[in-house]
Amino acid sequence: MFSGSAVIDYDNTAGFNTDGVPAMIAAYTADSPEKQVQCIAYSLDNGRTFIKYKGNPVIDSKHSWNSKDTRDPKVFWYKPGNHWVMVLNERDGHSIYTSANLKDWKYESHVTGFWECPELFELPIDGNPGSEVMYGASGTYMLGSFDGKVFTPEAGKYPYTAGSIYAAQTFTNMLDGRRVQIGWGRISHAGMPFNGMMLLPTELTLRTTKEGPRLFNVPVKETEQLFSSVRQWENLTSDQANELLDEFDRADGLRIKTTFKLSHATSAGFNLFGQRIIDYDLNFNTVNGTFYSPADRTSMEISADIYIDRTSIEVFIDGGAFSYSMERKPHADNQEGFHFWGNNIEVKNLEVFSAQSIWK
Amino acid sequence: MFSGSAVIDYDNTAGFNTDGVPAMIAAYTADSPEKQVQCIAYSLDNGRTFIKYKGNPVIDSKHSWNSKDTRDPKVFWYKPGNHWVMVLNERDGHSIYTSANLKDWKYESHVTGFWECPELFELPIDGNPGSEVMYGASGTYMLGSFDGKVFTPEAGKYPYTAGSIYAAQTFTNMLDGRRVQIGWGRISHAGMPFNGMMLLPTELTLRTTKEGPRLFNVPVKETEQLFSSVRQWENLTSDQANELLDEFDRADGLRIKTTFKLSHATSAGFNLFGQRIIDYDLNFNTVNGTFYSPADRTSMEISADIYIDRTSIEVFIDGGAFSYSMERKPHADNQEGFHFWGNNIEVKNLEVFSAQSIWK
Numbered sequence: 001m002f003s004g005s006a007v008i009d010y011d012n013t014a015g016f017n018t019d020g021v022p023a024m025i026a027a028y029t030a031d032s033p034e035k036q037v038q039c040i041a042y043s044l045d046n047g048r049t050f051i052k053y054k055g056n057p058v059i060d061s062k063h064s065w066n067s068k069d070t071r072d073p074k075v076f077w078y079k080p081g082n083h084w085v086m087v088l089n090e091r092d093g094h095s096i097y098t099s100a101n102l103k104d105w106k107y108e109s110h111v112t113g114f115w116e117c118p119e120l121f122e123l124p125i126d127g128n129p130g131s132e133v134m135y136g137a138s139g140t141y142m143l144g145s146f147d148g149k150v151f152t153p154e155a156g157k158y159p160y161t162a163g164s165i166y167a168a169q170t171f172t173n174m175l176d177g178r179r180v181q182i183g184w185g186r187i188s189h190a191g192m193p194f195n196g197m198m199l200l201p202t203e204l205t206l207r208t209t210k211e212g213p214r215l216f217n218v219p220v221k222e223t224e225q226l227f228s229s230v231r232q233w234e235n236l237t238s239d240q241a242n243e244l245l246d247e248f249d250r251a252d253g254l255r256i257k258t259t260f261k262l263s264h265a266t267s268a269g270f271n272l273f274g275q276r277i278i279d280y281d282l283n284f285n286t287v288n289g290t291f292y293s294p295a296d297r298t299s300m301e302i303s304a305d306i307y308i309d310r311t312s313i314e315v316f317i318d319g320g321a322f323s324y325s326m327e328r329k330p331h332a333d334n335q336e337g338f339h340f341w342g343n344n345i346e347v348k349n350l351e352v353f354s355a356q357s358i359w360k
Numbered sequence: 361m362f363s364g365s366a367v368i369d370y371d372n373t374a375g376f377n378t379d380g381v382p383a384m385i386a387a388y389t390a391d392s393p394e395k396q397v398q399c400i401a402y403s404l405d406n407g408r409t410f411i412k413y414k415g416n417p418v419i420d421s422k423h424s425w426n427s428k429d430t431r432d433p434k435v436f437w438y439k440p441g442n443h444w445v446m447v448l449n450e451r452d453g454h455s456i457y458t459s460a461n462l463k464d465w466k467y468e469s470h471v472t473g474f475w476e477c478p479e480l481f482e483l484p485i486d487g488n489p490g491s492e493v494m495y496g497a498s499g500t501y502m503l504g505s506f507d508g509k510v511f512t513p514e515a516g517k518y519p520y521t522a523g524s525i526y527a528a529q530t531f532t533n534m535l536d537g538r539r540v541q542i543g544w545g546r547i548s549h550a551g552m553p554f555n556g557m558m559l560l561p562t563e564l565t566l567r568t569t570k571e572g573p574r575l576f577n578v579p580v581k582e583t584e585q586l587f588s589s590v591r592q593w594e595n596l597t598s599d600q601a602n603e604l605l606d607e608f609d610r611a612d613g614l615r616i617k618t619t620f621k622l623s624h625a626t627s628a629g630f631n632l633f634g635q636r637i638i639d640y641d642l643n644f645n646t647v648n649g650t651f652y653s654p655a656d657r658t659s660m661e662i663s664a665d666i667y668i669d670r671t672s673i674e675v676f677i678d679g680g681a682f683s684y685s686m687e688r689k690p691h692a693d694n695q696e697g698f699h700f701w702g703n704n705i706e707v708k709n710l711e712v713f714s715a716q717s718i719w720k
Contacts (some may be wrong), residue, residue: 067624092623092660112658115626115643138643142657155570157645157653210515211571263452264427266475283475283498285517291651293517297502298472300452 002029002036003117004073005169006047007102013084014102016042025102026050027058027073027086035062036071038088040102059088059097059105067091072117075102076172081148087118087134094118094134096149108149111142113157117167120151121179125206125213131155133206133215137167141215143206160215162290163324164312165199179204180220187312187327199325200307200314209321210295216320219307227255227353236347238340245352249273249337252310253355259303259348260340268342270304274331277313278304288315292322301348309355362389362396363477364433365529366407367462373444374462376402385462386410387418387433387446395422396431398448400462419448419457419465427451432477435462436532441508447478447494454478454494456509468509471502473517477527480511481539485566485573491515493566493575497527501575503566520575522650523684524672525559539564540580547672547687559685560667560674569681570655576680579667587615587713596707598700605712609633609697612670613715619663619708620700628702630664634691637673638664648675652682661708669715 006026009017016023023042030039037057041050061070067090074087078098086097086105093112097105114136124130134151135141142156161168161183168183183199202217233244238260248254249272262268266282279288280302286292287302294302295318305316314325340347366386369377376383383402390399397417401410421430427450434447438458446457446465453472457465474496484490494511495501502516521528521543528543543559562577593604598620608614609632622628626642639648640662646652647662654662655678665676674685700707 069624092626093658112660113626113642136643138645140643140645140653153657157657159645159651264429266452266473282473283496283500285498285500285519289649291519293500297513297517298453300472 002031002071004028005075007075018044027075029071035068038073058103065091074118078148087120089116089118111151123179123206126208130206161323163326165325185312185325217323218316218320226356230354231352233350238345241340241347241350245338248352254308255353256306257351261346261348262300264344268345271339274334275329288324362391362431364388365435367435378404387435389431395428398433415463418463425451434478438508447480449476449478471511483539483566486568490566521683523686525685545672545685577683578676578680586716589711590714591712593710598705601700601707601710605698608712614668615713616666617711621706621708622660624704628705631699634694635689648684
């Protein structure tokens with residue numbers, strides 16, 4: 001069984017609702033050596049148990065695509081058309097299917113160039129009427145328009161996140177209208193009975209940049225309650241900052257916000273026991289290996305909001321303009337702890353937060 | 361002595377011309393353990409011998425910048441202002457100096473965010489009045505305006521080339537108005553008495569893309585005379601293409617043009633004895649590790665013009681929208697020769713050219 005998505009069928013379109021309880025309906029991929037088909041199952045107990053639909057599969061499209069790669073159904077209600085939409089990764093891109101009842105699906109269209117775990121949702125731009133966002137598993141997205149049956153790409157692709165993150169999916173229908181994503185962190189945990197981990201939930205927004213609208217993401221505001229500011233400094237040299245951070249080198253969990261400014265060279269960064277949390281190169285314009293050109297292209301500054309957990313590090317650059325994640329992997333022979341590097345850099349801001357466990 | 365540039369002083373502004381022979385004047389950096397200063401020297405025999413100016417250095421700016429990094433003067437004549445311009449890398453960016461005589465220089469302005477080997481030139485956009493291009497050594501550039509004293513960044517930075525290439529410089533004043541660049545290839549040659557190599561001269565142009573004006577580069581048209589088309593095929597499977605290329609696997613020099621189309625996956629490529637000449641990933645949208653989103657974002661196609669020399673490989677993607685270079689480095693244990701890889705790809709075009717030596 002491969003990944004998919006779940007919806008609440010408030011209007012009983014599928015007929016699974018019982019005693020006024022709206023069914024939670026999961027769309028998922030059943031994988032076999034021969035093919036991948038799409039199935040549904042429903043739950044009347046808030047997702048604790050699921051009953052598979054007897055008419056499964058609801059889509060068997062191997063023949064149409066001459067490919068085994070048909071998977072990861074993302075289903076949502078398309079209000080303007082009063083129907084369900086499924087975005088399905090098929091062979092070389094994302095297909096759109098529509099349905100009135102979640103059981104009978106009609107193929108509508110296809111966009112090439114994506115792979116696995118489709119997403120499609122509308123986002124305002126700076127709070128105004130916005131654009132549709134389509135992405136796949138990799139963290140690259142297109143902007144475009146959607147009429148309920150066809151997604152028409154208009155801009156992109158662009159990257160918004162990189163590193164360990166893969167196959168992020170969003171929640172639909174959040175009461176406050178936010179678009180919140182959780183990504184899978186491809187981070188290994190030796191001896192653990194699970195594969196990877198879920199990364200921090202982040203809120204997605206479209207904001208106008210010097211290059212046009214771009215997708216930003218930052219941790220959801222609910223994460224704030226886990227962190228307490230314990231130290232804050234301004235205008236430090238890297239040597240001062242490195243010394244002040246000594247006491248936090250071995251913390252289990254931590255959040256660090258910092259802005260630093262380059263002046264005597266075009267590269268600088270921030271390490272933890274030799275691991276490059278930030279590796280900023282203003283000559284080649286890369287952050288940790290991915291091309292990045294800041295909004296103010298001559299600022300020489302970079303800011304980062306860094307979440308360090310026992311096995312993971314997540315970094316949000318310049319207010320979420322770019323983000324990336326990595327396994328926490330101190331170099332065994334390194335004794336530096338936290339360490340700003342770079343010729344004559346100024347650490348303009350540095351703030352350390354303690355972290356509470358979410359399990360408390 | 362570090363790199364710089366040379367101009368012809370047709371109007372004898374520096375007073376070095378003799379017997380009607382206009383001096384070729386080189387601006388260069390003299391490096392010492394303490395500082396880097398800018399000097400000039402002139403030649404009256406077409407650059408065969410140079411005489412250093414007695415008033416050197418013409419710029420000694422270590423004190424202004426509190427940095428030893430002041431180097432690589434790029435000098436050109438700014439016709440609208442009737443004066444010389446020097447773009448000089450100083451500490452954390454490119455400074456503009458002006459002069460009437462190449463000896464006395466006035467500091468005018470500075471743009472941060474560049475490193476080494478400045479360039480600044482005007483280019484038309486699609487043949488129409490255009491934009492100023494500023495770049496450093498790395499292959500990332502800004503577009504902007506220039507009034508003879510101040511460069512004002514308006515867009516960028518963007519990458520246009522990557523890989524072994526570094527410190528490319530252009531020729532000014534070409535009779536036909538072209539902007540031609542030669543880059544330094546950071547490619548080692550064991551046992552040779554030189555460091556790296558010069559890459560192919562390329563013509564730079566600004567062209568409108570889906571994202572706005574972008575810098576393209578392709579080998580200058582004069583290189584065409586070195587290559588003769590010897591084989592051409594269309595609509596091959598990768599297996600067919602691989603077999604047809606067998607006879608060329610061990611060629612000393614070669615040019616290959618190809619376009620291939622993906623359909624059953626989002627990654628594919630083209631190897632030579634295991635070395636990835638093209639590694640195209642449409643899920644993460646990278647070509648050989650650098651982010652690249654094609655003009656037609658759903659085409660699933662990529663085209664490449666590939667120049668293979670004894671020690672180097674240069675690749676021009678999609679008509680020069682992106683280019684990169686690498687050392688030719690066959691994997692010792694690989695027997696594949698030329699090898700297209702990728703699930704069900706179609707090799708739409710494949711053309712092989714023999715290469716003549718430029719020394720014949």
